[in-house]
Amino acid sequence: MGDPAGIGPEIIAKAFRDAPDVMRGCFVAGDVAALRRAAAWVTGEGVALPVAVIEQPADALRAPPRCVPVLQVVEPPPQPVPLGQVSADGGRMAGDAVFWAARAALRGDIAALVTAPLQKEALAAAGDPYARYPGHTELLQAVAAEHLGRPVSQVPVRMMLANDELRTVLVSIHVSLRRAIEQVTAENILQTLRITHQSVGAALQKTPRIAVAGLNPHAGEGGLFGTEEADAIAPAIAQARAEGIDARGPFAPDTVFMRARGFAEFDVVVAMYHDQGLIPVKYLGVEQGVNVTLGLPLVRTSPDHGTAFDIAGRGVADASSLIAATRMARQLSQ
DSSP: OOOTTTTHHHHHHHHHHHOHHHHTTOOEEEOHHHHHHHHHHHOBTTBOOOEEEOSSGGGGGGOOTTOEEEEEOSOOOSSOOOTTSOOHHHHHHHHHHHHHHHHHHHHTSSSOEEOOOOOHHHHHHTOTTGGGOSSHHHHHHHHHHHHHTOOGGGSOOEEEEEOSSOEEEESOOSSOHHHHHHTOOHHHHHHHHHHHHHHHHHHHTSOOOEEEEOSSGGGGTTTTSOSHIIIIIHHHHHHHHHTTOOEEEEEOHHHHHHHHGGGSSOSEEEESSHHHHHHHHHHTOTTSOEEEEESSSSOEEEESSOOOGGGTTSSOOOOHHHHHHHHHHHHHHO
């Protein structure tokens, strides 16, 4: 359900109201009271949006259209979480919902996981174990590693942001720009290319055409603006191609996304750091953007936006990205 102080419960309720075919068989892992509060904000023409309490995931298959099935998987707070504010209760509830859903997916109780936005400051405010994780991706990685009996380092994951025009996969995710540059190594890039090849290829049912962005302006301009391209990126691409991966580059970061737009020359772009890869996709419109975590032994998607505390509770949040994320989760889970 995401952080109950944000727009997560609201866009979930809107998705069940506006896209009943997409949401068929889905249910909310979260808090019944939070979803009932949100359902009241999105009620149209005086008709109440029903919220049904279910006892197990399979009960969602019997829920009627435009009804929001909720499985209570978190401990309710002593008082309702205040809207638009960072709180330890909000972080704990959001985190517990993700923990529950990830373990359910790993057990095979559910086919896929779609995460509504959480607030990273609220996770930190909730203390241990929530404060260990910068966001959803790292939390899911840790749960998957525990399930597989491996160290986290042996369960590499990558973030892909996708819409109808562009897909980008990131070498590094939620780290500072300084650390992101340090993570531009041949090993990390090659690992990203392998994960991209396997995951995007499985989704497309073909070998994906992968473009690799450089780190520096003009992809280093032959070493004039930096040597990361020659020292790390090009060797990783060469090794990937030797393994049968259709990777090309490094290309100038300011033009490679245009070449991939509409999947004309490339099916996906591997970007070196968070903002390099996400700004182009988000500029095309956050309402259709979907975040997909690659490399996990489960299907996880999420909308391409945050908790939007500033508009929470006003009934104006757009559910389009959540609906797109659910649609993609259905496709990937098959």
